[in-house]
Structure formats: structure tokens, C-alpha cells
Amino acid sequence: MFFLLKQSEHIAEVYAAMTGEKRNRTTRNSTKTHAVGYLRTSSAANVGTEKDSDKRQRAAIQRYCKAVGFLIDDADWYYDEAVSGADPLGTRPGWSALMARITSNGVRTVIIEDASRFARELMVQEQGILELRQAGVTVLTAGGDDLTASNDPGRTMIRQIMGSFSEYEKARLVAKLRGARDRKIAETGRCGGRRKLSELNPDALKLARKLRRANPLNGKRMSFRDIALKLAAAGHVAASGKPLSPSVVKRLLGQ
Structure with missing residues (x-):
């Protein structure tokens, strides 16, 4: 108690x-x-x-x-x-x-x-x-x-x-930033924004251009789909691991 x-x-x-x-x-x-x-x-x-x-x-x-x-x-x-x-x-x-x-x-x-x-x-x-x-x-x-x-x-x-x-x-x-932006555009032609596909993968662009050249014998060009398959064989694929689409190859070549 x-x-x-x-x-x-x-x-x-x-x-x-x-x-x-x-x-x-x-x-x-x-x-x-x-x-x-x-x-x-x-x-x-x-x-x-x-x-x-x-x-x-x-x-x-x-x-x-x-x-x-x-x-x-x-x-x-x-x-x-x-x-x-x-x-x-x-x-x-x-x-x-x-x-x-x-x-x-x-x-x-x-x-x-x-x-x-x-x-x-x-x-x-x-x-x-x-x-x-x-x-x-x-x-x-x-x-x-x-x-x-x-x-x-x-x-x-x-x-x-x-x-x-x-x-x-x-x-x-604001004036300082504008000046820097103008200088960047004058030097590179662009400032900010998403980088072009050709800038991200210059090796793929180089190969795609080579493949797209006209055949000296018949003047024909390889299709964008066939170029995508050739690029995939060389290791240039989309983020998913699949070959690039024909439209992406076309954009890569700037066409």
C-alpha cells in the first residue's frame, strides 16, 4: 500500500x-x-x-x-x-x-x-x-x-x-543574361533547348550519311528502314534496344 x-x-x-x-x-x-x-x-x-x-x-x-x-x-x-x-x-x-x-x-x-x-x-x-x-x-x-x-x-x-x-x-x-545568350547563338547558332539527334550521336550520323549516298551504278538510295537496320547492326539503336524508326533516321539526316 x-x-x-x-x-x-x-x-x-x-x-x-x-x-x-x-x-x-x-x-x-x-x-x-x-x-x-x-x-x-x-x-x-x-x-x-x-x-x-x-x-x-x-x-x-x-x-x-x-x-x-x-x-x-x-x-x-x-x-x-x-x-x-x-x-x-x-x-x-x-x-x-x-x-x-x-x-x-x-x-x-x-x-x-x-x-x-x-x-x-x-x-x-x-x-x-x-x-x-x-x-x-x-x-x-x-x-x-x-x-x-x-x-x-x-x-x-x-x-x-x-x-x-x-x-x-x-x-x-536580364541584360547580362541576354548578352551571354546572344554570344552563344553567334558562336554556335543556338542556345538552350534540346540537343539535336545528330549532336547526340555523331557516329550514327556519319554512317547514315554514308549509307544514304546514291549508288553510283543505278543512282538509287538505300531506304530509311534499311539504313536503320544497318545502324542497329553497328550498335546504333533506340533507347528500347530496337532499331531506330525510319522517321528518326530521316530526322537524323536532316531530311
Whole structure:
């Protein structure tokens, strides 16, 4: 009996400690201001939780929240994947869902990594900020800047300068990529896209051309089907292991 009483006392102490800790966590969370997080990635190549862009943005926002006392629930993260910073906010699926969430739950603070995640073009940025300010929504960066502040001329100037710089960087990068693409086309005649079959298998092309030459005695040419069989005998087959189709041989020869 004494052992059972001791066990009961121990269980009661553990339960009290656990529920007390739970109450403490609830109390701590209730003192924090709820917010929503917004992430945006321009390139589809950088989309995904394992990619650096997602991790970097989320980590920066979480550090800021921890430092100043904001709380973002798991369901309150919104992500526009492969969406250009030049796109108007109203056309972004993630941002539209974020605004609907804010309207429904009363949260009035949006936190982003920096102004470029919000918009990369100054006009888009300023139009969006005006709309949010009128709706009573505050947009904060992980660096502590209030993008919707209207009573600080210095912040307004810095925000506009940063917006202009982001717009310039985007234009510079586009021009750089266009120049590289033009040089590639000038050198090789093409840039990007799928490689031609003749480029993938130059040996097959060489043999096919030889087989396709007209017979000097009668002027006849070997059929594409017969060429495919000859190519297969030489080890040039389709991915399935079967001979190339006549249409593929024709395309290989550029006919």
C-alpha cells in the first residue's frame, strides 16, 4: 500500500510539472504578437523546402520574430513559388491567400526577409504599400524596417532607394543574361533547348550519311528502314534496344 501511495504521489508530481510547463508555454505564447510570414522565389530552380532560398528567408524571419516577440503559426506561412518580383501583388496566389487569411483572423502584421521579397519594381512596391497601409496592415522586414511606415521621411527615402536598386539589379541581370545568350547563338547558332539527334550521336550520323549516298551504278538510295537496320547492326539503336524508326533516321539526316 505504501508503495502504491508513493507511486501515486510521483505520478501526480510529474503530471503537475508537465501541465505547469504546458501552462507556462501557453502563457509565453499568449504574450507574443501574432503575425504571418511571406516568402517569394523568382526562379523555379530555387523552389522547395530543401533549397537555399526557402531556408534563408524562413530562418531570417524566424530570427526576427524570436528577437522582437512575434509568433507565426505553422499555417500562417505563405509562399509564392516561381513568381516574379515585378508581378502585381493582387496576381500572386500566395499573397492573395495571405490577404484572405489576414481579413479572416485579424492579424495585421506581415513579416518578410527584405523589401525585394515584397516587390522588385518601385511602382509595384509603392502601390502595394499604399494598399496595405489603407487596410491597416504593417509589413516588416527581418531587418526591422517598416515598409508601410508613413511618418518617417528617412524610412520612406531608404525604402524607395532600395526599391530602385532592386529594380536596377534585375534589369542588369536580364541584360547580362541576354548578352551571354546572344554570344552563344553567334558562336554556335543556338542556345538552350534540346540537343539535336545528330549532336547526340555523331557516329550514327556519319554512317547514315554514308549509307544514304546514291549508288553510283543505278543512282538509287538505300531506304530509311534499311539504313536503320544497318545502324542497329553497328550498335546504333533506340533507347528500347530496337532499331531506330525510319522517321528518326530521316530526322537524323536532316531530311
